[in-house]
Amino acid sequence: MSLSQKVLNEALSLRDFIVNARREFHMYPELAFQEKRTSEKVAEVLEKLGFQVRRNVGKTGVVGLLVRNPNRPTVALRADMDALPLQELKETPYKSKVPGVMHACGHDAHTAMLLGAAVVLFRLKDYINGNVKLIFQPAEEVGQGAPEMIKDGVLEDPPVSAIFGLHVWSYLSSGVVGVREGPLLAATGEIELKVKGKGGHGAHPEQTIDPVVVSAYLVTAYQTIVSRNISALDSGVVTISSIKAGEAFNVIPEEAFLKGTYRALTFEVKNLIKKRLQELTDNICRAFNSECSLKLTDSTPPTINHPLTTKIAYEAVSELVGKEKVLTPTPSMGGEDFAYYLEKVPGTFIILGTGNKDKETDKPHHNPYFDVDEDVLPIGSAIYAYTAIKALEKL
Ligand SMILES: [Zn+2]
Ligand SMILES: [Zn+2]
Known part of the structure; x- marks a missing residue:
């Protein structure tokens, strides 16, 4: 069995874990720099797995480090954790329990997918030729979480050689992945x-x-x-x-x-x-x-994907979901504070389609009816994990 298939199988076997984590984050959303409950849960999972954990990085961020070979490069994977000041209107069993606060951008999904990736990476650690740093970042929506974490040394000790981020995208069909070299966000x-x-x-x-x-x-x-x-x-x-x-x-x-x-x-x-x-x-x-x-x-710099890491991401994603499901997205005039990492190290921001009309997950981001197609979450975990493994093979 190919390694991409192994990664995908591990991620799919974690579906309940990832979905439950996402629903918990969704029910208890926290605004920028208030992600206490979310970070604590993240830190607990990482510690249990055996990652080296740093809390309170960039105020409320968490970093998990898996060292496999200290003489080899370190690849970082980033998820953002903050919610928005918005009253959720869609009725679901996992509707926000916090009045006026809602995960309307999918950062709950990002956090859950990266936690899933942590488990996958841990189970497949024999295939990791280097080190993986998981960055759970606060305050993306106000554009301040990434610079705060960089200030607190998230890209140092060990130094990060490449970084990958992922964003769910309701405007793309479920399971379709967008990878673009060069400018992606404004x-x-x-x-x-x-x-x-x-x-x-x-x-x-x-x-x-x-x-x-x-x-x-x-x-x-x-x-x-x-x-x-x-x-x-x-x-x-x-x-x-x-x-x-x-x-x-x-x-x-x-x-x-x-x-x-x-x-x-x-x-x-x-x-x-x-x-x-x-x-x-x-x-x-x-x-x-x-x-x-x-x-x-x-505010944020432009998000410009590096040619080398973008090629790695494109190949990794193509192996996981098939070339026919990978497209080159049109750049968006939205902004992302992931751009601050890209000013320091090469990296790529990947977008993952979660739009499904039947499940009503095709609503715009920041809309009170926003939701994600949970069937896509294990694929996101697999993309995170496999991209890191592939990058470490090539760096
Ligand atoms: Zn947003
Ligand atoms: Zn977002």
Whole structure:
């Protein structure tokens, strides 16, 4: 029997364990940096298996290390653990028991799949030519968990040579896997803008500087960044998602406040967007005699999959599920803090389809009816485990 088949069989034999773990995490979701219960359960399982366990890495993260050969490289596998501030609406036996908090992105599934992979790796440890580090990361949804864990040395001692992450994906059919070399997810950033005008009576606009009108011009001008400054062959997003100004129908307010996001798949396009946001803001505000203060804060870097690790992941996944179920996904303008690891070490972020219309698991991520197809979970565990084993063969 091939090793990929062995890994798959072990993972499938763990179906109940993985599904039960996922349901437990789903019923007791925890927000960013509050993943206490989740981390404790993770640490307990890893310790029982005989992994070296480090708790409280990056505040509430857990790291498990399986050393098979200290003179060989270490490959890291990462799962995120945090939930979202959202009231779950789908009725299931495992519906969230915490009001207003829900696993609506599938991080419960990631944690459970990586725990499953831990068991598989332990059972097949004779095939591991090196060391495997399992990273259970907090606070992905706020983009801060990965940098916190890196700060706490998660990529050191022993140093990590390659890293792999996995995300369930409801937009892809169940069991289909997406592996893409190069940019997969976007660099993201936040826009905060204060437009200072001069308030007054709605009947006498000539005595005021109307921040609402200035804001309207700004929002319109920002649309030209993507349409007129970025090449049609590149990708970028500028979204103003919030405008707040004024209360009354006859009062021109003093100030307006705008918020939004900018996104791009490369550093070059991201920097171009920021430059144009600043220039348009400065010049339009000056034209209307208003004072504006624009704050642009970079969030996650772009998630760019390394050619070598992506080739390894592609081969591993193809052996597990068959080439016909592996596709090259279109990049998404969503962001992922896995990108911070990729700034430090080569790695690949893999997406795993869990969308099944009959099981109603095809709802968008971050939707109150979001759910995952649990039949896919053992495949996720197998992908984690086998990719690590394959990577250690090649590194
Ligand atoms: Zn999410
Ligand atoms: Zn997510």
